[in-house]
Amino acid sequence: MAKITYIDSEGTSRIIEGETGSTVMETAIKNNVPGIEAECGGACACATCHVYVDEGWQEVVGQPSPMEEDMLDFGYDVRPNSRLSCQIKVTDELDGLVVRTPERQA
Numbered sequence: 001m002a003k004i005t006y007i008d009s010e011g012t013s014r015i016i017e018g019e020t021g022s023t024v025m026e027t028a029i030k031n032n033v034p035g036i037e038a039e040c041g042g043a044c045a046c047a048t049c050h051v052y053v054d055e056g057w058q059e060v061v062g063q064p065s066p067m068e069e070d071m072l073d074f075g076y077d078v079r080p081n082s083r084l085s086c087q088i089k090v091t092d093e094l095d096g097l098v099v100r101t102p103e104r105q106a
């Protein structure tokens with residue numbers, strides 16, 4: 001389990017327990033976190049699960065795969081700390097992770 005903080009574009013935080021083995025996207029959808037749409041259901045084929053990884057967490061979370069990078073090109077307001085949340089697996093290591101959702105999805 002890992003506690004994940006989702007902060008929306010208006011600054012509202014929601015702290016959710018993510019199950020190990022699920023993804024940051026699945027945790028958000030299951031708990032009705034606004035700002036993540038996940039139209040493709042986690043297949044890395046829509047870019048509507050885009051989040052910004054908090055700067056202190058970028059190293060732990062890691063870099064996107066080449067396939068994810070390609071998909072991120074379709075995201076809205078993509079930044080150096082952008083990731084697709086369906087591609088971030090929840091691990092115990094991610095306990096305390098902070099992600100922000102963009103103003104809107106693509």
Ligand code: FES
Pocket residue numbers: 025037038039040041042043044045046047048049071084085086087
């Ligand atoms: S849910 Fe579609 S790319 Fe993540």
